[in-house]
Amino acid sequence: MINKVKKIVKGEKKIDGAGVQLIRVIGKPDVYDFDPFLMLDAFDSKNPDTYIKGFPWHPHRGIETVTYLLEGEIDHGDSLGNSGVIRDGECQWMTAGSGIIHQEMPQPAPRLLGTQLWVNLPARDKMTAPKYRDFKSSDMPVIEDEGSIVRIVAGEFKGAKGPMEDITVQPTYLDVTVKSGGSFYYDTNPENTLFIYIINGSLIFPAEDNKVLPAWQAVLFERGDKLHLKTGNDGKARLLLFSGKPLNEPIEWGGPIVMNTKEELNQAFKDIEEDTFIKEHLADGTIRNEQVNKSFYR
Ligand code: FE
Numbered sequence: 001m002i003n004k005v006k007k008i009v010k011g012e013k014k015i016d017g018a019g020v021q022l023i024r025v026i027g028k029p030d031v032y033d034f035d036p037f038l039m040l041d042a043f044d045s046k047n048p049d050t051y052i053k054g055f056p057w058h059p060h061r062g063i064e065t066v067t068y069l070l071e072g073e074i075d076h077g078d079s080l081g082n083s084g085v086i087r088d089g090e091c092q093w094m095t096a097g098s099g100i101i102h103q104e105m106p107q108p109a110p111r112l113l114g115t116q117l118w119v120n121l122p123a124r125d126k127m128t129a130p131k132y133r134d135f136k137s138s139d140m141p142v143i144e145d146e147g148s149i150v151r152i153v154a155g156e157f158k159g160a161k162g163p164m165e166d167i168t169v170q171p172t173y174l175d176v177t178v179k180s181g182g183s184f185y186y187d188t189n190p191e192n193t194l195f196i197y198i199i200n201g202s203l204i205f206p207a208e209d210n211k212v213l214p215a216w217q218a219v220l221f222e223r224g225d226k227l228h229l230k231t232g233n234d235g236k237a238r239l240l241l242f243s244g245k246p247l248n249e250p251i252e253w254g255g256p257i258v259m260n261t262k263e264e265l266n267q268a269f270k271d272i273e274e275d276t277f278i279k280e281h282l283a284d285g286t287i288r289n290e291q292v293n294k295s296f297y298r
Helices: 028-034 262-273
Strands: 005-009 012-016 020-026 037-045 055-060 063-071 073-078 083-087 090-095 100-106 112-120 131-135 142-144 148-154 172-178 183-187 193-200 203-205 211-213 218-221 226-231 237-244 252-254 257-259 279-281 287-289
Touching (some): 005 211, 028 218, 063 073, 063 148, 063 172, 083 090, 112 237, 172 183, 252 262, 257 262
Antiparallel strands (some): 005 218, 063 090, 073 100, 090 131, 142 148, 148 172, 193 237, 203 211, 203 226, 252 257, 279 287
């Protein structure tokens, strides 16, 4: 069955962090429709004043944050002592799990272009050990045919696998360029949530009278097993495709923390207040409060 458009979400301009202008493409109002995806923020700016204040030290728990940067540079550091720079074409996949305190600071560049996706963690993994994975663009396989060029950020496409291997929710994340006058075909999993976000160009949708799909908005599809997108003859288009199996669990969302129950959310904020937010994971599976050198991140 061919996938049809279920819903188009316009997103909204927002200022977040210490003053970063962004487009919140999906977020709280649509969260159950996009399950297991919680949020998609998009950045596109040629003016460093709109992003330079960045996202200073803040906590996360219960989710994964996926930063995919097409252009620009983001410095990051965290309470575990990790630090580094995300550059053009690179992806940082962070499992916040039981808790991490980090900062994400875009640096001045000719253009900042990229996205941050939040993927929910199932109840059984909300309190897992935090983990970072950094992928270079050369880590991501590229599959080209006559109609499109597909870079695999996560998941599989035509037998090739993305670099991510141990993600709890096993999403597919593709960066797709559809050539001028070309087509992109994707065998979708009927059990999965599927949506795209068009970064540039325009796409038309043959399954519904060649309707034009809007750029800079999230296009959520009905369940199906075949997606076909094409460009007109007026140029190529670039889109991000996201697909993942819904968790079907209750969602309690408080800022950078997403849990299943109010009690868990309250506990997280209590932990922040009492400086017991960062946990240590022992080899036998027990979790205890970690002694964190707070001077490091405050
Ligand atoms: Fe963050």
